[in-house]
Amino acid sequence: MNLKLIGIAALCSFSAFAEPELKGSPSELKSFFHPDVxxxxxxxxxxxxxxxxVAVISMLITTEDKKLAMSLQKNSKLRNDISATLTADGIHSDQIKNSKFSTSPDYGWFGDKPDNYxxxxxxxxxxxxELGFxxxxxxxxxxxxxxxxxTDFEHSEKDAYxxxxxxxxxxxxxxxxxFYAQSxxxxxxxxxxxxxxxxxEDDIERIEITGSRIKQASLSDSYQQQSADSSFEKVTYSANVTVTFVVQ
Structure with a gap:
């Protein structure tokens, strides 16, 4: 009987040595089971x-008349004529936009009724x-x-660049x-x-156009003198890309 007890004790001791116990903090045990990648x-x-x-040019169309309806009619007709002229010169109708109009009555010295609209x-x-210009x-x-x-300038291929x-x-x-993988x-x-x-955006040369009502030189003549040496603004697109790789 004593020999049997001694044999069982020996087996338990051998089993204890065959399966060692792991000890340590949670972070240490985690690094043991899941080594850092x-x-x-x-x-x-x-x-x-x-x-x-692309140049975006804005023009102000201003008409006046003693009657509001007539002033509105003049403004509408002039804008239609301008659109027709631009379309005939090869500018597509989608490139021409009209803003909301505004009216401002001009009051005289006496009375509440406007003298002009x-x-x-x-x-x-x-x-x-340049033909559009x-x-x-x-x-x-x-x-x-x-x-x-x-006059503002835009780059039509911004997203692509x-x-x-x-x-x-x-x-x-x-x-x-x-290079790293092969080396x-x-x-x-x-x-x-x-x-x-x-x-x-870098300002290389911006076209500045100012004018007065002096008739010695027209705006079209002054533009033709400037256009030969004029250029649009330069745009520099920058990208910064970071990629993380795992070593297998």
Whole structure:
């Protein structure tokens, strides 16, 4: 009987040595069961340069008359004539926009009834070539009721150039990843990424047009003298791409 008890005790002792007990803090045990994954992050940047190729020109159409209905009619007719002229010169109707009109009565010295009614409406035209500029200049020269009030420039392919900059930066990241993989003899697999993009505008030469009602030189003549040496603004699109890879 004593021999049996000794044998059972020996088996229990052997079993205890065969399965050691794990001890430690939760973070230590976690690192034991889930070892840290080795990762590498690669960041690259790229730039794409473009030039603004669309001009947004605003003209103020102002008409006056003693009767409001007549002033409105004059304004509407002039705007229709302007649209017809621009369309005939190759500018699509979708590029011509009319704003909401406003009326402002002119009061005389005595009485509450206005002596005159003024109707103002802004016509905005998007153009992408010099012929469009010349067409608008001729309209401003031909009508005293038309005033050139603002000119802005835009880049028609903004979204495409932002994507182009991102693609260029990403290609640099992938080239760097292949270099590390081949040089170190490791496999890298992408697990996350981050990208940022921006654009900056550089004033190369802005066309500033001012005018008066002196008839010695017309607006169209002055524009033709400027157009040969004029250029739109430069735009620089920047992208910064970071990709994190896991070492397999």
């Amino acid at each position: 080795k990762t590498i992050s690669i960041t690259q940047s790229a730039e794409e340069i473009a030039f603004k190729d 003024k109707v103002a409406n802004t016509v905005t035209v998007r153009i992408d070539n 010349q067409s608008i200049a001729k309209i401003v020269d031909a009508h005293d009721e038309v005033t050139l009030i603002n 932002i994507q182009k900059a991102k693609q260029s930066a990403l290609n640099k990241v992938l080239a760097q990843k292949d 170190l003899g490791i496999d890298l697999k992408a697990i996350s990424f981050n990208d940022r993009s921006s654009f900056e």
